[in-house]
Amino acid sequence: MRIMGLDFGSKTIGVAVSDALFLTAQGIKTIRRSPREIEELGELLKEYEVSEIVIGYPKNMNGTLGPRCALTDEFVDRLRAEFGLPVERWDERLSTVAAQRALLEADVSRGKRKQVIDKMAAVFILQGYLDRRHAKNIPN
Template structure:
């Protein structure tokens, strides 16, 4: 069965989540440390192949007034490159407040600050993907 990939693209890291084969539940997989666009694409290609991914959901950071700011533009540029390399359907998901929600959940779960830093992107990617899955 094909799965759906969820990404939280940041300047330094990319949080990665993947759906279960039925497309119901999102699960955090890894955090990619960004070194170069070439390496980012190589790692994503490996994950897409490993999990038999048919679609990618990318969190698009928007301003509260629904406009696209500098960070949103970086994500759009990244998605453009991804489309060329991966040749796969890519969906943009409004990700306003996902990192905030992810942080709150980790704090509520008593996760220490150092540990939160390591997993926040993966958890945010899980939120982005789960939001998409729930809406389908």
């Protein structure tokens, strides 16, 4: 079993999955938002034998909840209804900034960064969640 991390955006959904020991996050793909997005996520959930989903929760920098949080909450409800899996919200403030910084430090071209930024943000979201689980000694 694995945990899936999602960076839910207005145009795309970045996807990452954990390893089987819940130690590391790997970027899988970026899904273009469309009527088929739930079907694509379902295929990935089966392929990677996912038992839990973590989704970035886009709080404002001052900690308040903005309109993007309401859209994320609606998507969380859809995921729970469709797949019957637990879905955790993870504070994603600065995850895209961290992903952008990592790609810049790796000297990834602007065009390539645009293609992978959401997937990388999903990795940062999931890795933060996994690190917290590990620190709290939450069993696999």
